[in-house]
Amino acid sequence: MKILCDIDLEVQGGKTTVLLGPNGAGKSTLMKILSGYLKATRGEVLVAGCDPEKISLKARARMLGVLTQRSTLEFPFTAREVIAMGRMPFGVSEGFDEVTQELLGMFGVAADQSYLTMSGGEQQLVQLCRVFAQVWDSGSEAFLLLDEPMTALDLRHQSKIASTLKKLSSQGLGQLVVMHDINLAAELADEIVLMSHGEVVAKGSAAEALKVDNLERAFDTVINQLGGGPDRYFRAELEK
Amino acid sequence: MERPPGHHMKIAALALMVCVLAIASLLFGSADVSFRDLLGLLSDDNDAPGLKTIVLDIRLPRTILALLVGAGVSASGAAIQGMFRNPLADPALIGVSAGAALFAAIYVVMDGSQGLSLIGMTGSAFVGGLLTTWIVLIVGGRGGGLSTILLAGIAINAIALSGVGMLSYLSTDTQLRSISFWALGSLNGATWISVLLALAIPVVVFLIFLESRNLNVITLGNEEAEHLGVSHQKLRVRIVSLCAVAVGIGVALTGVIAFLGLVVPHLVRMTLGSNHRTVVPASALLGGMLLLVADVISRTILAPTELPVGILTALVGGPFFIYLIMVEQKGRLVI
Numbered sequence: 001m002k003i004l005c006d007i008d009l010e011v012q013g014g015k016t017t018v019l020l021g022p023n024g025a026g027k028s029t030l031m032k033i034l035s036g037y038l039k040a041t042r043g044e045v046l047v048a049g050c051d052p053e054k055i056s057l058k059a060r061a062r063m064l065g066v067l068t069q070r071s072t073l074e075f076p077f078t079a080r081e082v083i084a085m086g087r088m089p090f091g092v093s094e095g096f097d098e099v100t101q102e103l104l105g106m107f108g109v110a111a112d113q114s115y116l117t118m119s120g121g122e123q124q125l126v127q128l129c130r131v132f133a134q135v136w137d138s139g140s141e142a143f144l145l146l147d148e149p150m151t152a153l154d155l156r157h158q159s160k161i162a163s164t165l166k167k168l169s170s171q172g173l174g175q176l177v178v179m180h181d182i183n184l185a186a187e188l189a190d191e192i193v194l195m196s197h198g199e200v201v202a203k204g205s206a207a208e209a210l211k212v213d214n215l216e217r218a219f220d221t222v223i224n225q226l227g228g229g230p231d232r233y234f235r236a237e238l239e240k
Numbered sequence: 241m242e243r244p245p246g247h248h249m250k251i252a253a254l255a256l257m258v259c260v261l262a263i264a265s266l267l268f269g270s271a272d273v274s275f276r277d278l279l280g281l282l283s284d285d286n287d288a289p290g291l292k293t294i295v296l297d298i299r300l301p302r303t304i305l306a307l308l309v310g311a312g313v314s315a316s317g318a319a320i321q322g323m324f325r326n327p328l329a330d331p332a333l334i335g336v337s338a339g340a341a342l343f344a345a346i347y348v349v350m351d352g353s354q355g356l357s358l359i360g361m362t363g364s365a366f367v368g369g370l371l372t373t374w375i376v377l378i379v380g381g382r383g384g385g386l387s388t389i390l391l392a393g394i395a396i397n398a399i400a401l402s403g404v405g406m407l408s409y410l411s412t413d414t415q416l417r418s419i420s421f422w423a424l425g426s427l428n429g430a431t432w433i434s435v436l437l438a439l440a441i442p443v444v445v446f447l448i449f450l451e452s453r454n455l456n457v458i459t460l461g462n463e464e465a466e467h468l469g470v471s472h473q474k475l476r477v478r479i480v481s482l483c484a485v486a487v488g489i490g491v492a493l494t495g496v497i498a499f500l501g502l503v504v505p506h507l508v509r510m511t512l513g514s515n516h517r518t519v520v521p522a523s524a525l526l527g528g529m530l531l532l533v534a535d536v537i538s539r540t541i542l543a544p545t546e547l548p549v550g551i552l553t554a555l556v557g558g559p560f561f562i563y564l565i566m567v568e569q570k571g572r573l574v575i
Contacts, residue, residue, distance in 0.1 A: 032463070035467060036466075037463050037466055037467070056469075057466060057469045057470065057471055058469040060467075060469070061467060061468050061469035062469075064467065065467075066463075066464075066467040068461070068463050068464060068467075070461075071460050071461050071464050072325070072461060073459055073460060074325055074326065074327055074459070075322075075325075075327060075459050075509065075514040076509065076513065076514050077456070077459070077513070077514045077515070078513065081456070081513075081514070081515055082460075085456060085457050085460065085468060086468070088453060088456075088457055088468050088469065088470075089468060089469045134468070
């Protein structure tokens with residue numbers, strides 16, 4: 001069974017690439033392959049010009065910050081401890097380093113609250129902070145791979161995360177983000193890759209990739225475009 | 241910003257309690273020993289040979305063995321729970337206790353001599369524990385997932401315990417008593433030789449402690465751990481092997497000590513948090529302490545006879561664990 005086919009993708013430093021597509025399109029599998037967790041049966045993946053299999057896990061962890069779709073934690077770690085795990089590849093993990101402190105303050109996370117008593121959105125925010133901690137001061141040396149980072153986040157935190165991604169991008173960090181919000185994707189992305197059934201349906205800037213016929217082909221539903229130019233807005237038509 | 245000193249203080253407080261209880265445990269037993277007698281032994285003022293034997297050759301090795309075995313089983317429990325990302329996991333999951341029990345039973349039934357040798361019995365149990373764990377790792381490791389290992393552990397446990405049942409059925413009355421008594425767990429046979437063998441446990445506990453940061457990360461998930469630079473497959477082999485050695489030595493020397501590896505890490509997490517840099521040493525100290533207290537009770541409650549300590553740990557640990565679960569559930573519902 002083929003899950004991905006004919007994928008040609010480059011994530012550049014300082015650029016944000018957004019993967020869009022319906023459930024089961026192969027976005028998360030592609031992320032797992034790019035992050036080195038899964039190996040493609042055919043084809044080639046290079047991270048900073050090297051085969052990820054030949055880079056040690058420690059070195060890869062200093063180069064790639066990865067947020068997976070589901071991270072379960074069954075133990076009552078504090079938010080500080082979870083975020084500090086992102087500093088582990090740098091040999092810092094006690095949670096009292098500058099980066100962890102800065103992220104805790106920046107996102108208003110209750111440092112000593114148990115992760116298990118947090119809401120789904122708060123837990124997602126803590127996991128995001130953990131991944132940010134991994135690449136926070138790496139600049140153009142690192143990449144972020146985020147699988148549905150906005151899941152469960154309220155509008156304020158979505159906006160905060162979007163601003164942070166833009167800030168990190170301006171510092172030279174390359175980003176690949178899986179998203180479901182087409183409109184937010186259009187705002188964030190330098191490049192959008194629209195996927196369906198394991199293949200790329202359209203690729204390019206938001207203006208190039210996000211066309212009604214591309215979206216309808218990818219999502220197999222009727223899409224309406226409201227407005228035009230940079231103010232355009234897409235919504236799926238309700239089924240009657 | 242520096243880490244607050246709270247955790248170090250708590251560990252130091254636990255260590256102090258261990259020392260106090262260790263000294264206190266020398267006073268309890270079927271023969272009366274006062275604190276003054278102990279001081280007399282230290283200053284060589286007391287020439288009573290019986291007292292010297294009771295304290296130095298019987299109670300002191302027993303106390304040290306309780307601390308070491310309790311520490312090994314509990315620190316292993318903490319590591320296994322972290323590794324399997326399940327706060328209700330137990331070292332028995334990896335098959336070490338059942339394997340040790342099976343090989344101990346084989347030794348008892350095969351050995352024709354009347355007296356069982358310490359080295360023969362513990363050696364068989366230790367080899368059995370390691371061998372079963374190795375089989376669980378090989379069989380369970382094929383699927384790659386943690387659930388496969390857990391299922392393999394359950395199956396191998398069942399096979400090993402059915403073997404013990406079969407051997408018990410075939411054994412003579414004397415052999416059956418040996419198998420049962422060993423399976424119930426007891427520190428009754430503690431000698432300086434067993435203490436010497438158990439000295440490997442603190443070394444293993446220290447090696448588990450060195451994996452604390454990796455254990456923290458693995459609780460996020462296998463994939464997340466890899467993205468943070470930790471190979472979950474290699475860590476699994478290291479942790480399971482270390483735990484098999486620590487628990488294997490403990491079970492081989494004292495028999496099966498129930499519930500300690502499950503309850504102690506849980507208790508530590510409820511009071512000191514989940515960071516394995518605290519959980520592993522605190523579990524080792526608390527586990528040693530609780531086994532020591534259980535042993536003192538087991539040797540005094542029915543004096544001059546003794547209750548196997550494994551019965552006591554299960555008898556107290558079981559209801560206490562149910563209480564912990566109920567309190568925790570209540571707390572979660574309130575939140």
